[in-house]
Amino acid sequence: MGDATDPRFVRSRAAILDAARELLLAKGPSAVTHQQIAEHAGIGRATVYRHWPRTDQLLAEAMATVPMPFFDEPTSPYRDWLTSQLTAIAHQLEHDDVLAVTTTLAGSALWDPAMDARRAGFAEILTARLAAALQDAEQRKELAPRTTTGTAAAMAIGPIYYRATIERAPADAELIEQCVASSGDWTAP
Amino acid sequence: MGDATDPRFVRSRAAILDAARELLLAKGPSAVTHQQIAEHAGIGRATVYRHWPRTDQLLAEAMATVPMPFFDEPTSPYRDWLTSQLTAIAHQLEHDDVLAVTTTLAGSALWDPAMDARRAGFAEILTARLAAALQDAEQRKELAPRTTTGTAAAMAIGPIYYRATIERAPADAELIEQCVASSGDWTAP
Numbered sequence: 506m507g508d509a510t511d512p513r514f515v516r517s518r519a520a521i522l523d524a525a526r527e528l529l530l531a532k533g534p535s536a537v538t539h540q541q542i543a544e545h546a547g548i549g550r551a552t553v554y555r556h557w558p559r560t561d562q563l564l565a566e567a568m569a570t571v572p573m574p575f576f577d578e579p580t581s582p583y584r585d586w587l588t589s590q591l592t593a594i595a596h597q598l599e600h601d602d603v604l605a606v607t608t609t610l611a612g613s614a615l616w617d618p619a620m621d622a623r624r625a626g627f628a629e630i631l632t633a634r635l636a637a638a639l640q641d642a643e644q645r646k647e648l649a650p651r652t653t654t655g656t657a658a659a660m661a662i663g664p665i666y667y668r669a670t671i672e673r674a675p676a677d678a679e680l681i682e683q684c685v686a687s688s689g690d691w692t693a694p
Numbered sequence: 695m696g697d698a699t700d701p702r703f704v705r706s707r708a709a710i711l712d713a714a715r716e717l718l719l720a721k722g723p724s725a726v727t728h729q730q731i732a733e734h735a736g737i738g739r740a741t742v743y744r745h746w747p748r749t750d751q752l753l754a755e756a757m758a759t760v761p762m763p764f765f766d767e768p769t770s771p772y773r774d775w776l777t778s779q780l781t782a783i784a785h786q787l788e789h790d791d792v793l794a795v796t797t798t799l800a801g802s803a804l805w806d807p808a809m810d811a812r813r814a815g816f817a818e819i820l821t822a823r824l825a826a827a828l829q830d831a832e833q834r835k836e837l838a839p840r841t842t843t844g845t846a847a848a849m850a851i852g853p854i855y856y857r858a859t860i861e862r863a864p865a866d867a868e869l870i871e872q873c874v875a876s877s878g879d880w881t882a883p
Contacts, residue, residue, distance in 0.1 A: 605805075612801055615793060621862070624862065627860070628862070652872060658861070659861060660873075662860075663857070664852035666860065667855050667856070668852070671816070671851075679844070680845050686840070687876045
Protein backbone atom coordinates (compact mmCIF):
# COMPACT_ATOMS: atom_id res chain seq x y z
CA MET A 506 0.00 0.00 0.00
CA GLY A 507 1.05 3.61 -0.54
CA ASP A 508 1.47 6.22 2.13
CA ALA A 509 -1.60 8.18 3.18
CA THR A 510 0.58 11.27 3.64
CA ASP A 511 1.91 11.04 0.06
CA PRO A 512 -0.05 13.67 -1.94
CA ARG A 513 -0.01 11.48 -5.08
CA PHE A 514 -1.55 8.62 -3.07
CA VAL A 515 -4.25 10.91 -1.67
CA ARG A 516 -4.97 12.34 -5.15
CA SER A 517 -5.26 8.97 -6.89
CA ARG A 518 -7.48 7.68 -4.08
CA ALA A 519 -9.87 10.62 -4.49
CA ALA A 520 -9.86 10.21 -8.29
CA ILE A 521 -10.71 6.52 -7.97
CA LEU A 522 -13.61 7.24 -5.59
CA ASP A 523 -14.95 9.95 -7.92
CA ALA A 524 -14.72 7.59 -10.90
CA ALA A 525 -16.46 4.82 -8.95
CA ARG A 526 -19.35 7.11 -8.03
CA GLU A 527 -19.68 8.38 -11.61
CA LEU A 528 -19.63 4.87 -13.11
CA LEU A 529 -22.18 3.72 -10.53
CA LEU A 530 -24.47 6.58 -11.49
CA ALA A 531 -24.07 6.09 -15.25
CA LYS A 532 -24.03 2.33 -15.63
CA GLY A 533 -24.75 0.60 -12.33
CA PRO A 534 -22.49 -1.38 -9.99
CA SER A 535 -21.42 -3.97 -12.60
CA ALA A 536 -19.56 -1.15 -14.40
CA VAL A 537 -17.41 -0.47 -11.33
CA THR A 538 -14.49 -2.64 -12.49
CA HIS A 539 -10.78 -1.97 -12.05
CA GLN A 540 -10.40 -1.55 -15.81
CA GLN A 541 -13.25 0.96 -16.22
CA ILE A 542 -12.25 2.93 -13.14
CA ALA A 543 -8.68 3.18 -14.44
CA GLU A 544 -9.88 4.43 -17.84
CA HIS A 545 -12.43 6.80 -16.34
CA ALA A 546 -10.00 8.27 -13.80
CA GLY A 547 -7.12 8.37 -16.29
CA ILE A 548 -4.74 6.39 -14.07
CA GLY A 549 -3.10 2.97 -14.30
CA ARG A 550 -5.07 -0.16 -13.50
CA ALA A 551 -2.29 -1.30 -11.15
CA THR A 552 -2.85 1.85 -9.09
CA VAL A 553 -6.54 1.04 -8.74
CA TYR A 554 -5.65 -2.51 -7.62
CA ARG A 555 -3.14 -1.13 -5.11
CA HIS A 556 -5.79 1.06 -3.49
CA TRP A 557 -8.66 -1.45 -3.64
CA PRO A 558 -7.84 -5.06 -4.52
CA ARG A 559 -11.59 -5.77 -4.53
CA THR A 560 -14.21 -3.57 -6.23
CA ASP A 561 -16.91 -4.39 -3.69
CA GLN A 562 -14.77 -2.74 -1.02
CA LEU A 563 -14.33 0.26 -3.29
CA LEU A 564 -18.09 0.44 -3.82
CA ALA A 565 -18.65 0.34 -0.07
CA GLU A 566 -16.13 3.15 0.43
CA ALA A 567 -17.69 5.27 -2.31
CA MET A 568 -21.05 4.82 -0.63
CA ALA A 569 -19.71 5.62 2.82
CA THR A 570 -19.01 9.16 1.63
CA VAL A 571 -22.73 9.67 0.97
CA PRO A 572 -23.86 11.84 3.89
CA MET A 573 -26.86 10.96 6.07
CA PRO A 574 -28.52 14.29 6.80
CA PHE A 575 -32.06 13.08 7.56
CA PHE A 576 -34.07 13.44 10.78
CA ASP A 577 -31.32 15.58 12.27
CA GLU A 578 -32.24 18.48 14.58
CA PRO A 579 -36.03 18.14 14.96
CA THR A 580 -38.05 21.30 15.60
CA SER A 581 -41.60 22.08 16.68
CA PRO A 582 -44.15 21.89 15.11
CA TYR A 583 -43.03 18.26 14.68
CA ARG A 584 -45.69 17.43 12.12
CA ASP A 585 -44.29 20.08 9.76
CA TRP A 586 -40.76 18.96 10.53
CA LEU A 587 -41.58 15.30 9.73
CA THR A 588 -43.35 16.31 6.51
CA SER A 589 -40.32 18.31 5.37
CA GLN A 590 -37.89 15.51 6.29
CA LEU A 591 -39.90 12.85 4.43
CA THR A 592 -40.21 15.22 1.46
CA ALA A 593 -36.42 15.64 1.46
CA ILE A 594 -35.91 11.84 1.55
CA ALA A 595 -38.40 11.45 -1.31
CA HIS A 596 -36.54 14.08 -3.36
CA GLN A 597 -33.20 12.34 -2.73
CA LEU A 598 -34.68 9.03 -3.89
CA GLU A 599 -35.75 10.67 -7.15
CA HIS A 600 -32.04 10.86 -8.09
CA ASP A 601 -30.92 7.73 -9.90
CA ASP A 602 -27.48 7.84 -8.24
CA VAL A 603 -28.95 7.82 -4.74
CA LEU A 604 -31.31 5.04 -5.76
CA ALA A 605 -28.42 3.05 -7.26
CA VAL A 606 -26.34 3.40 -4.10
CA THR A 607 -29.32 2.46 -1.91
CA THR A 608 -30.30 -0.65 -3.84
CA THR A 609 -26.65 -1.71 -4.23
CA LEU A 610 -26.15 -1.30 -0.50
CA ALA A 611 -29.29 -3.31 0.26
CA GLY A 612 -28.29 -6.02 -2.24
CA SER A 613 -24.59 -6.37 -1.42
CA ALA A 614 -25.37 -6.37 2.31
CA LEU A 615 -26.76 -9.87 1.75
CA TRP A 616 -23.33 -11.38 1.03
CA ASP A 617 -20.79 -8.74 2.13
CA PRO A 618 -20.33 -8.13 5.88
CA ALA A 619 -18.66 -4.72 5.32
CA MET A 620 -21.60 -3.52 3.24
CA ASP A 621 -23.99 -5.01 5.77
CA ALA A 622 -22.31 -2.98 8.51
CA ARG A 623 -22.80 0.21 6.47
CA ARG A 624 -26.45 -0.70 5.83
CA ALA A 625 -26.98 -1.34 9.55
CA GLY A 626 -25.32 1.98 10.40
CA PHE A 627 -27.67 3.91 8.11
CA ALA A 628 -30.75 2.05 9.36
CA GLU A 629 -29.86 2.55 13.03
CA ILE A 630 -29.27 6.29 12.62
CA LEU A 631 -32.67 6.71 10.94
CA THR A 632 -34.44 4.61 13.59
CA ALA A 633 -32.80 6.36 16.55
CA ARG A 634 -33.25 9.92 15.25
CA LEU A 635 -36.90 9.43 14.27
CA ALA A 636 -37.77 7.68 17.53
CA ALA A 637 -36.21 10.51 19.56
CA ALA A 638 -38.09 13.16 17.54
CA LEU A 639 -41.45 11.40 17.88
CA GLN A 640 -40.85 11.00 21.63
CA ASP A 641 -40.24 14.76 21.89
CA ALA A 642 -43.43 15.37 19.89
CA GLU A 643 -45.37 13.12 22.27
CA GLN A 644 -43.98 14.87 25.36
CA ARG A 645 -45.00 18.25 23.92
CA LYS A 646 -48.51 16.81 23.28
CA GLU A 647 -48.17 17.29 19.54
CA LEU A 648 -48.51 13.56 18.81
CA ALA A 649 -50.53 10.60 20.10
CA PRO A 650 -48.30 7.93 18.52
CA ARG A 651 -49.53 4.83 16.68
CA THR A 652 -45.99 3.53 16.07
CA THR A 653 -43.23 2.46 18.47
CA THR A 654 -39.45 2.96 18.47
CA GLY A 655 -39.15 -0.28 16.51
CA THR A 656 -41.71 0.51 13.80
CA ALA A 657 -41.61 4.30 13.35
CA ALA A 658 -38.89 4.38 10.67
CA ALA A 659 -40.33 1.50 8.63
CA MET A 660 -43.84 3.01 8.74
CA ALA A 661 -42.70 6.53 7.82
CA ILE A 662 -39.92 5.81 5.28
CA GLY A 663 -41.00 2.39 3.96
CA PRO A 664 -43.79 3.61 1.65
CA ILE A 665 -41.51 6.32 0.19
CA TYR A 666 -38.71 3.79 -0.34
CA TYR A 667 -41.15 1.33 -1.99
CA ARG A 668 -42.55 4.09 -4.21
CA ALA A 669 -39.01 5.03 -5.36
CA THR A 670 -37.49 1.55 -5.80
CA ILE A 671 -40.41 -0.71 -6.73
CA GLU A 672 -42.96 1.68 -8.25
CA ARG A 673 -40.21 4.00 -9.64
CA ALA A 674 -42.39 7.09 -9.31
CA PRO A 675 -42.08 10.28 -7.26
CA ALA A 676 -43.56 10.25 -3.76
CA ASP A 677 -46.24 12.93 -4.09
CA ALA A 678 -47.71 15.06 -1.28
CA GLU A 679 -50.58 12.58 -0.85
CA LEU A 680 -48.25 9.66 -0.07
CA ILE A 681 -46.06 11.76 2.24
CA GLU A 682 -49.15 12.99 4.09
CA GLN A 683 -50.24 9.38 4.66
CA CYS A 684 -46.75 8.49 5.93
CA VAL A 685 -46.89 11.38 8.40
CA ALA A 686 -50.39 10.31 9.49
CA SER A 687 -49.24 6.71 10.04
CA SER A 688 -47.08 7.96 12.95
CA GLY A 689 -50.24 8.78 14.93
CA ASP A 690 -52.73 11.55 15.59
CA TRP A 691 -51.17 15.00 15.33
CA THR A 692 -52.23 18.15 17.20
CA ALA A 693 -50.96 21.64 16.39
CA PRO A 694 -48.71 22.96 19.21
CA MET B 695 -24.90 -11.66 -28.40
CA GLY B 696 -26.99 -14.05 -30.47
CA ASP B 697 -30.01 -13.14 -32.54
CA ALA B 698 -33.41 -13.24 -30.86
CA THR B 699 -34.93 -14.48 -34.13
CA ASP B 700 -32.44 -17.37 -34.37
CA PRO B 701 -34.40 -20.45 -33.19
CA ARG B 702 -31.29 -21.96 -31.58
CA PHE B 703 -30.79 -18.75 -29.59
CA VAL B 704 -34.42 -18.73 -28.46
CA ARG B 705 -34.25 -22.46 -27.55
CA SER B 706 -31.06 -22.16 -25.52
CA ARG B 707 -32.41 -19.11 -23.71
CA ALA B 708 -35.58 -20.97 -22.72
CA ALA B 709 -33.55 -24.03 -21.67
CA ILE B 710 -31.32 -21.86 -19.44
CA LEU B 711 -34.32 -20.21 -17.78
CA ASP B 712 -35.96 -23.61 -17.16
CA ALA B 713 -32.72 -24.96 -15.68
CA ALA B 714 -32.32 -21.87 -13.47
CA ARG B 715 -35.87 -22.20 -12.11
CA GLU B 716 -35.43 -25.93 -11.48
CA LEU B 717 -32.09 -25.47 -9.72
CA LEU B 718 -33.51 -22.62 -7.66
CA LEU B 719 -36.46 -24.71 -6.50
CA ALA B 720 -34.40 -27.85 -5.89
CA LYS B 721 -31.22 -26.47 -4.31
CA GLY B 722 -31.59 -22.74 -3.66
CA PRO B 723 -29.93 -19.75 -5.30
CA SER B 724 -26.35 -20.82 -4.59
CA ALA B 725 -26.90 -23.68 -7.06
CA VAL B 726 -27.70 -21.25 -9.87
CA THR B 727 -24.15 -21.10 -11.26
CA HIS B 728 -23.11 -21.02 -14.93
CA GLN B 729 -21.56 -24.47 -14.54
CA GLN B 730 -24.61 -26.13 -12.97
CA ILE B 731 -27.03 -24.49 -15.40
CA ALA B 732 -24.94 -25.70 -18.33
CA GLU B 733 -24.91 -29.28 -16.98
CA HIS B 734 -28.61 -29.20 -16.07
CA ALA B 735 -29.68 -27.76 -19.43
CA GLY B 736 -27.24 -29.92 -21.41
CA ILE B 737 -25.61 -26.98 -23.19
CA GLY B 738 -22.15 -25.40 -23.19
CA ARG B 739 -21.12 -23.12 -20.35
CA ALA B 740 -20.01 -20.47 -22.86
CA THR B 741 -23.57 -20.34 -24.17
CA VAL B 742 -24.89 -19.66 -20.66
CA TYR B 743 -22.33 -16.85 -20.25
CA ARG B 744 -23.34 -15.39 -23.62
CA HIS B 745 -26.99 -15.16 -22.58
CA TRP B 746 -26.41 -14.04 -19.00
CA PRO B 747 -22.93 -12.88 -17.99
CA ARG B 748 -24.21 -12.47 -14.42
CA THR B 749 -26.22 -15.10 -12.56
CA ASP B 750 -28.09 -12.58 -10.38
CA GLN B 751 -29.74 -11.15 -13.49
CA LEU B 752 -30.55 -14.66 -14.68
CA LEU B 753 -32.07 -15.42 -11.27
CA ALA B 754 -34.18 -12.29 -11.42
CA GLU B 755 -35.34 -13.20 -14.92
CA ALA B 756 -36.19 -16.75 -13.88
CA MET B 757 -38.16 -15.56 -10.86
CA ALA B 758 -39.89 -12.79 -12.78
CA THR B 759 -41.44 -15.38 -15.09
CA VAL B 760 -42.91 -17.19 -12.08
CA PRO B 761 -46.53 -16.13 -11.43
CA MET B 762 -47.05 -13.49 -8.75
CA PRO B 763 -49.15 -15.15 -6.02
CA PHE B 764 -49.84 -12.17 -3.73
CA PHE B 765 -53.15 -10.34 -3.26
CA ASP B 766 -54.84 -12.86 -5.53
CA GLU B 767 -58.44 -13.97 -4.78
CA PRO B 768 -59.41 -11.74 -1.83
CA THR B 769 -61.97 -13.09 0.62
CA SER B 770 -64.07 -11.59 3.42
CA PRO B 771 -63.24 -10.75 6.17
CA TYR B 772 -60.83 -8.54 4.23
CA ARG B 773 -58.90 -7.46 7.27
CA ASP B 774 -57.90 -11.07 7.98
CA TRP B 775 -57.16 -11.62 4.31
CA LEU B 776 -54.89 -8.55 4.14
CA THR B 777 -53.08 -9.59 7.33
CA SER B 778 -52.42 -13.07 5.94
CA GLN B 779 -51.25 -11.69 2.57
CA LEU B 780 -48.84 -9.22 4.18
CA THR B 781 -47.59 -11.97 6.50
CA ALA B 782 -46.93 -14.17 3.46
CA ILE B 783 -45.00 -11.35 1.74
CA ALA B 784 -43.00 -10.77 4.94
CA HIS B 785 -42.14 -14.49 5.15
CA GLN B 786 -41.02 -14.53 1.51
CA LEU B 787 -38.75 -11.55 2.16
CA GLU B 788 -37.10 -13.42 5.04
CA HIS B 789 -35.49 -15.73 2.46
CA ASP B 790 -32.15 -14.36 1.32
CA ASP B 791 -32.71 -15.61 -2.23
CA VAL B 792 -36.01 -13.74 -2.59
CA LEU B 793 -34.40 -10.65 -1.08
CA ALA B 794 -31.44 -10.96 -3.48
CA VAL B 795 -33.73 -11.24 -6.48
CA THR B 796 -35.89 -8.33 -5.28
CA THR B 797 -32.97 -5.97 -4.68
CA THR B 798 -31.32 -7.09 -7.93
CA LEU B 799 -34.54 -6.40 -9.79
CA ALA B 800 -34.91 -2.98 -8.15
CA GLY B 801 -31.24 -2.15 -8.78
CA SER B 802 -30.87 -3.39 -12.35
CA ALA B 803 -34.14 -1.70 -13.31
CA LEU B 804 -32.22 1.58 -13.05
CA TRP B 805 -30.02 0.84 -16.07
CA ASP B 806 -31.64 -2.17 -17.77
CA PRO B 807 -34.93 -1.49 -19.63
CA ALA B 808 -35.89 -5.20 -19.70
CA MET B 809 -35.49 -5.49 -15.92
CA ASP B 810 -37.37 -2.23 -15.52
CA ALA B 811 -40.28 -3.67 -17.49
CA ARG B 812 -40.37 -6.69 -15.13
CA ARG B 813 -40.22 -4.41 -12.09
CA ALA B 814 -43.10 -2.34 -13.50
CA GLY B 815 -45.11 -5.49 -14.19
CA PHE B 816 -44.78 -6.67 -10.58
CA ALA B 817 -45.57 -3.25 -9.15
CA GLU B 818 -48.66 -2.80 -11.33
CA ILE B 819 -50.06 -6.23 -10.45
CA LEU B 820 -49.65 -5.54 -6.72
CA THR B 821 -51.21 -2.08 -7.02
CA ALA B 822 -54.17 -3.24 -9.12
CA ARG B 823 -54.98 -6.31 -7.02
CA LEU B 824 -54.74 -4.53 -3.67
CA ALA B 825 -56.80 -1.57 -4.90
CA ALA B 826 -59.54 -3.91 -6.16
CA ALA B 827 -59.58 -5.82 -2.86
CA LEU B 828 -59.78 -2.68 -0.73
CA GLN B 829 -62.58 -1.37 -2.96
CA ASP B 830 -64.52 -4.60 -2.37
CA ALA B 831 -63.88 -4.24 1.37
CA GLU B 832 -65.20 -0.67 1.26
CA GLN B 833 -68.34 -1.69 -0.65
CA ARG B 834 -69.04 -4.41 1.93
CA LYS B 835 -68.62 -1.79 4.69
CA GLU B 836 -65.61 -3.60 6.15
CA LEU B 837 -63.24 -0.67 5.53
CA ALA B 838 -63.33 3.12 5.70
CA PRO B 839 -60.18 3.64 3.61
CA ARG B 840 -57.40 6.11 4.38
CA THR B 841 -55.41 5.20 1.24
CA THR B 842 -56.26 5.54 -2.46
CA THR B 843 -55.63 3.30 -5.48
CA GLY B 844 -52.30 5.08 -5.96
CA THR B 845 -51.03 4.78 -2.39
CA ALA B 846 -52.51 1.53 -1.01
CA ALA B 847 -49.67 -0.79 -2.13
CA ALA B 848 -46.87 1.54 -1.00
CA MET B 849 -48.51 2.09 2.41
CA ALA B 850 -49.22 -1.61 3.01
CA ILE B 851 -46.09 -3.26 1.53
CA GLY B 852 -43.54 -0.43 1.86
CA PRO B 853 -42.85 -0.81 5.60
CA ILE B 854 -42.43 -4.60 5.24
CA TYR B 855 -40.08 -4.13 2.28
CA TYR B 856 -38.06 -1.51 4.20
CA ARG B 857 -37.87 -3.76 7.26
CA ALA B 858 -36.55 -6.65 5.12
CA THR B 859 -34.12 -4.76 2.88
CA ILE B 860 -32.89 -1.80 4.94
CA GLU B 861 -33.39 -2.94 8.54
CA ARG B 862 -32.72 -6.63 7.64
CA ALA B 863 -35.04 -7.93 10.35
CA PRO B 864 -38.26 -9.98 10.25
CA ALA B 865 -41.52 -8.05 9.95
CA ASP B 866 -43.21 -9.01 13.22
CA ALA B 867 -46.95 -9.05 13.95
CA GLU B 868 -46.77 -5.50 15.34
CA LEU B 869 -45.43 -4.04 12.08
CA ILE B 870 -47.89 -6.03 9.95
CA GLU B 871 -50.78 -4.88 12.16
CA GLN B 872 -49.72 -1.25 11.64
CA CYS B 873 -49.53 -1.82 7.87
CA VAL B 874 -53.06 -3.25 7.89
CA ALA B 875 -54.26 -0.31 10.01
CA SER B 876 -52.68 2.21 7.61
CA SER B 877 -55.23 1.12 4.97
CA GLY B 878 -58.03 2.69 7.04
CA ASP B 879 -60.54 1.90 9.78
CA TRP B 880 -61.66 -1.72 9.73
CA THR B 881 -65.03 -3.11 10.85
CA ALA B 882 -65.77 -6.81 11.27
CA PRO B 883 -68.27 -8.01 8.61
